[in-house]
Amino acid sequence: MDANMSRKESEMVKLLDREILTREVTEWKGLHLFHAHFSSCSQKVRLVLAEKGIAWQSHPIDLGANENISERYLGINPRGLVPALVDDGDVHIESNDIIFHLEDKFPQPVLIPAANRGEAEAILRAEDDLHLDIRNVTFHFLFETPAPPKSAKDLENYRRFGASTVAGEPDAQKEKEIRYWRTYGEQRVSQADARKSVAALGRAFAGVEARLADSDYLFGAELTIIDIAWFIYAHRMVLAGYPLAAQHPAMGAWYKRLSNRPGWATEITMPPPLAAVIERHQQRLTKEGHSITQVCGMTAAG
Ligand SMILES: N[C@@H](CCC(=O)N[C@@H](CS)C(=O)NCC(=O)O)C(=O)O
Structure with a gap:
């Protein structure tokens, strides 16, 4: 990541309505988290929710079964990554952005002290x-994993499904992920x-x-x-x-x-x-x- 980018530019965040292709979630009320048990970014968000005592609905995504690169999930997070938060129909992606959103919406107990926010x-x-x-x-x-966890066909679908922009900008993250999985499949x-x-x-x-x-x-x-x-x-x-x-x-x-x-x-x-x-x-x-x-x-x- 470019060290000069601000958080807003680099991690972007809340999807535009037209980028949410799995439309059912736009009707959902309350907090819904798409997450995986053994995902470090999901763990981080779940601990924030637990520390703040926030009620949320769980939508587990099976990474082993590549559910994160299904057409349905790519219609929620075009990057195909967990976690993703749906808050009253808005979709937030990127764990750190989700955490800042939760801190702003549920300020108590404070997990990001105002004096330390930039740091x-x-x-x-x-x-x-x-x-x-x-x-x-x-x-x-x-x-x-003995076999490549994502086949060539899986990666083709990964590229094909989901919005091509994130928060209105062309997004390079998905291609990076595809490259990672292709290389991992070839050489671990x-x-x-x-x-x-x-x-x-x-x-x-x-x-x-x-x-x-x-x-x-x-x-x-x-x-x-x-x-x-x-x-x-x-x-x-x-x-x-x-x-x-x-x-x-x-x-x-x-x-x-x-x-x-x-x-x-x-x-x-x-x-x-x-x-x-x-x-x-x-x-x-x-x-x-x-x-x-x-x-x-x-x-x-x-
Ligand atoms: N920068 C992202 C990273 C998210 C990420 O890479 N999540 C991993 C799990 S920790 C994932 O979804 N991997 C997809 C896979 O294993 O196929 C965030 O902080 O939310």
Whole structure:
């Protein structure tokens, strides 16, 4: 993402009415979230909803079955990504934009303090920029799909369905996603790329660690959206076998504290079949000398 772009220009946000091709949602009242259980961006939004005590209706999208690139879902989010929020018939996409929308509409409890709003935007932008790294880590150290998860036909439909603009502008994001899936289908995530992604996330975590040197939360004494966002990435890395507490001790303690917060356990509890898939994959990696700690030269303790 271009560092000079503002959030509005870069992440855009609310769809124009003509871009909502699945028309039924324009009639919906209240808050509806399209999301997936094991999606970091969905987790972030669900934790915001939980912390604010907001009632919402759940519309799970099965990423494994490519429901996100069905004609119906592309008619709701032309980028084919979760989450998407429908609020009284308006469609908001991009998790960070959804969060700012929720903060403005439901200001209590405050998750984005007014004094930190600009900084929070910048941090969330940096976090969003690491999304591909989180994907690389996930698809290398958590599981690896034996067959390409999206066939050539799936990708053709991905390109074909859904509006060609987002918030009135031609949108390059969908093509980027298609390229990612084509490359992943051909070569998966190489060990070298996975290692680079772990290093990028480790550098970001060092910044988080520094913030925790003299406060319980990242903006001081109270939980904010920034804690939620980094918690989700920390959790994904822990699942990948990253020794969080050994690498970043203050962050390890913060992670443990947040894990015990009411309502957060559901976000970090893995459905048993998925937990079993991850465990099997990691046992194989370890046996081959390719686990995250072996590949990145870290001690496994922690
Ligand atoms: N920048 C987007 C990223 C959304 C995103 O990439 N979502 C992932 C799940 S975390 C997704 O929908 N992946 C589609 C797939 O796996 O096919 C946001 O913050 O909402």
